[in-house]
Each structure stands twice: as structure tokens, then as C-alpha cells.
Amino acid sequence: MNNAVFHRPQLAAEVVNLALGRNALGRAGAGVFLAGQRRIGKTTFLLQDLTPALQSEGVHVIYVDLWANKEVSPSELIANAIARDLAEAQGAVAKMAAAIKAVTIHGVSFDLQDVGRKAGASLADALKELQASLGKPIALIVDEAQHVAAEGKSMDVMFALKSARDTLNVDGKRKLLLIMSGSDRDKLLRLVNTPRAPFFGAQIHDLPALGREYSAHVAGRLVQAHPRLKISNEAMDAAFERFVRRPEPFEEAIGQAANPLAGPDADFHARLNFEADKYERKLDEEHEEVLEALSPLEAAVLRWVLEHGPGARLFTQNALTFYGQAVGRSVGAGSARDAVQALRNIEPPVLWKSDRGDYALENTDMLRWYRKRMDAGT
Template sequence: MHTKSNPDWHFQRPELADYYLKSFALKLSNSRALFARRRMGKTEFLLQDLGPAAAKQGYRVIYINLWECRDNTSEGVASSVINSLQNSDGFLERIKKISSKKIGTIKLNAKTPMAEGSFETRFEADKSTANLMTNMWQQIDQCQDTILLLIDEAQILASANNGDLAAALRAGLDVRKQKIHVIFTGSSEHTLRDMFAKSNQPFYNWAPVEPFPLLDNLFVQHMIAVSNHILDRNYHLTDQQGIEAFNQLKQTPELFRRFLEEYLIRPFHGCLSAIENALAKTYTDQGFDSLWSELLPVDRIILQAIAAKQEGLSSKNTRIKLGQYLGLAEIANHTVNNALARLFEKQHLSREDRGVYRFEDDHFEEWIKLEHPLPTW
């Protein structure tokens, strides 16, 4: 229930949470891997729907965001698990403490700092990561409850630097399948599929990989209803206006929230202005300029070509054209392949089919079309 002074911006998804928990209860599987593009509501669902629902059913819920500890993933995982299991507050109590804090704007930061993913527990500098991992498994074995382990941005485990960690996790989880259920989520479909489908990967065949169910017009209608409860009647939005804005923002929940924030602040400027401002802020906040400047020239031209829907990147004619843009006679085939490999590794691109690629972040693609379009072919 929301009030004008305390609006409830969270669109609850109890049926979806119940679906995953029932699959575990029926022992159909003990793990799932879910993928969706960035900003599509995965983390919010884990923290505000699935986690609380599991806690009510008696699970001990542990949430880890690997992106937040990507610089030292092994220590981050072990520290997060130990800290969570040693914390006397349950998952629901920690969620309530976070929810009770007053929020000045409608921004809903799904990655709200909480015990599971933080580094509040500090370990002595001389404790090795190996000791931390051992301690982590000991803490897990001492826990009397069934554990639901929520691993967000799981594609981080597929990086070469985390090969040993992935192997150690797989080994530890294999012998605790009755005690630990795992939900992996990731924003890179390509990397997540490789992580569970390639025989040379530690997590090969360990969890079914499936798309995360995306938010739809019901989410839009909820957000419009909450907004209209705050707005002056003269500036109320219709469901149709909301749906049109949602579609223009590529059905991205995070951007739709930004649109509503812009509209709530300046409703007299209208919907179009709010959409434009939401996109502009996204481009700035995501640091697309910096991302672009860090790329090699050949990587940039590959991205420009894909954004322009250019096919046949490995064909001789295309490589000659791309080379001309770079001041070369021709780009070698292996140069194109190396550029694609780098862009896969950085999670800018994924492969849909042989010779067919798509951006992991639709808004990065739109930004390239706007700021760095491929010259006329």
C-alpha cells in the first residue's frame, strides 16, 4: 500500500518468485541461470521478491553481486557469504530496515547496500583467500537451514581470472546440492550460455540457462497509478502514454523510472521532454564516452558496423570498406575476429548466430548511432 508521502514504487512479482521456489521444492532442479539485458529488473526481483519469499519459507538467503567485487572476486564471495551467515538479522529484517529509510526521489536503487553483498566484515590482512574460502564452506556446513544462494552478474565467473574460483565453487556446491539451491543471473547471454554449455568450463551442464521473464504493461500501469497519486490531476498520465514511453525506452524498467522521475519534477514540459532527459542521463551515467575512448579504433569500427546492421563482417568487400575508414588498404580476417573476441570479453557484444551479432546494451547501440554513426557505406 502506498501513500502520497510514501509511494510504493516496487511492482511485486509473487507468482514468479513462487514459480522458482516451487521448482526447488519439487526437486526438479537445484539451480537456475537467468539472463536479461542490463537494467531489466533482475536485481530488484532477487532482493525484493525472490529473497523475501524464500526467507518466509525458511530459507537462509545469501545475495552476492559479483560485479561489486569483480576486482577480487574470490575474497568478495567468501566475505559476503560469511558475513551473511554470521549476521543475526534475517533476510526479511534487513530488507525491512532498508525499506524503512525515506527516499527523497522515486529512484529505486535495486543494488541497495546490504549485509550480503557488502564488505563490512574486515578480515586480517594476513588471512589468505584460501583460508577465507575454507571458512566459508565451514560456515555453510554449520548452517542448519537450506540455503538459497543468489549470485548476481554471474558472468563474472566466466572470466579467465576467475577460473580457479569457478572450479572451487562448482566442487563445493556439487557435494551440497541438498543443502544449497542457487539462482545465477547475468546480463550477458553469450557469456552465461558459454559458462554452462561449454565442456571446458567448470560449471558445464550445471544449471539450465533461460531468459529472465521481463516486465510488461502491468508494470507500467502500476507505475503510472503511483505517479498519478502524487501528480496534480491536470498532469495525470494515461496508461497509453506510459506504454508508449516504455516502448520508446526499449521496455527498460530502469529508464522508465528515470522517465517518471523527470516527469514528476517537470510535468509541464511533457512526456517527450522527460523521455529525452531520461535517455541523456543514462548515456552520461553509463559513461559511454569513456567506454568509447578506451576502445581500439578497429573495435570501434566493428561496433559502428554492427550498429548500422552491416552483415558479412568477414567478407573481403566489407573488410576493405572497414579498412578504408581506418586509413588501411584492408582489415585482415583475423583482425576482425580478434576485435570481436575483445568485444565479447568486454560484454559489449554477443553472438546470436553465425556471423550475426547484437549489442548486450541496446542503449550503447543507440548512443553509437547517435554520436558515432558509420559513414555512408
């Protein structure tokens, strides 16, 4: 079965209309913020659907993935992408061939021969120059934008983008469109939900998970590749749900189940459900292994976070009392802080800390697993 992309043109058109201000009910002046869990096809949508839809409107698109290299600061990743496109645009315009030697975008310096108008150009200067060179609006798509809110990751670049937006978008004309995606809605909220946030007041829209249209699309491709199989769209979608609506493991499982050497054609759906069983066990075992490796106090802290959700305060008297009851001894703030730090130092980390000092789960899948276990009474 080939890996044809499942396109979502209607969803892309809705996001484009929001970004361009055509949706009277949407407040996208501060930018469009899209939240969607990991591995549900978010990046594919941004690159394969949203980018072409914006380009068809005459918009130049810059795409940056802040998780492409976690060792590089968000400021540098964003600035590099802008500087690269500016250098390419200026290279195509003869009158700009004598531009300056270096650009500094929010503390990040670029030794580029043809970037900007003057040494030390700001991010707003670089974007303004790029927009003028291209003669068209620019859309900056920042994937995994919540990464800037983590401790040690400067939020300043977002304030710089806000400044650039305010500089370029005057007289009702949108020359700079900011589109931010995030795999954790609660972390993305750090960009919009307080007066000190760079995009205070902006709305976060939940990116819909792939639904029945996608599972039917996959079923159609499967029938084309293996006409001998009798496929039920209903059964395919039920199986897809068990893969948490994640296309990659779902399609890998289909490849296993549809293998002619795997067994009789009539047993395809039974084999696919068997693959779903394995996937669910794999997810459960990953979280169970994390929990089993923790000390009693670390496990108590984790459970407090799971039970109290985003914004849980970890060092209140109520929290310390909970930890003490869990481990059978008195727990002070110092011991609790050591446990919290240990949860952040695990590879991969269990807890995430924002630049404001609050905590959240690093992997929100663990909350889904915990609630499933609670519902089952286990």
C-alpha cells in the same frame, strides 16, 4: 510520487520452485541461471522478491554482486560473503566459539577468529560448516555472474561452487541452492554451454522485463500523488516501452512531466513523450559518439562484431578481408589485434574478452542501437 517497490511474487515463487526442485520440467540441479538486460529491475527482484520468498521457505540467503567492486576478484567477493555469514553464525553458537583462526577459500585468506574447522578450509568446507551451523538450506545468489568469465577473472570459483553443491546436495536433499543472474545472456552461457563449463547442461532462463502490470502500478501511484492528472494506462505503457522497459529513467521522466510548473495538466502525456524523445536521442548519441571516436579500422572491427554477433571470430581471413575493404587497404592480423585491443582499452570498453579468448560486445545496448539504425537504413 513515492518510490514504492513493484513486487513480482508469482515470478519469485516460480524461481523458488525451480531452485528447490519442485518444477518437474526444469533442470535446476546444477543451479538456476537468470538472464536479464541491465537496468530492467533485475537486482531489485533478487533482493526485494526472491530473497524474501526463499527466506519464507526457511532458506538462508547470501547475496553477492560481482559488479559491486570490479577491482576485487569474484573469488574474493564470494568468499568474503560466505566467510562473513559463517563468522556471524558461529558467533551465535557457543560450542563453536573455539573455531580456527583463518580460512582460505579458493586462494583467498581470511583472518577471522571464528571461521571454519581447520586452517585452509575450502569453499565447500566453509559452506558445509555454515549450513550445519544454521541447520537450514543455503541459497547463494550471485548477481552479474558472467563477470567470472572475463579474461583475468578466475572461473575457478564456479568450479569450487559446483564442488560445494555436489558435496552438500546428497540423498536428494538440496542444502545448497545456487542462483546466478547475468545482464548478458551470451556471456552467462560461458558457464553452462560446453563440457568444460562448470555448470555444463544447466538451463538459462530469461528474466521477464517489467510489463503492463508495472506501468499500470506506476500510473496508480502517479494518480495518488497527483489526482489532477488524467492518466492513460495504454499511453503510460507505450512510453515505458520507449524507455526500453527500464524503470529508473522512466520514473525520472514521469517526475519531470508531472511537475506542476512544467505546464498544463492536460499536456502530461505529451511532456512524457517529449522526455522519451530525449532519452532515445541520449542513447543514440552515446553510441554515435563511441563510433565517431574510433579509427576506421577500429570501426570496421566493431561493425564485424555487430553484424556477426556473439562468438564472432575477429582474425579469420574473411574478417581481415572485411576490414581491408572498409579502410581501403590490406589489413593483417597484427593490425587487427591492435584495433581489438584498442576497443578493449577504451573507457568504458567496447569489447569484452572471455577467459577462453573469445570476444563479445561489452554493452549489448549497442547491438539494439545498430539494428535500429540498420532497419531505418541509416
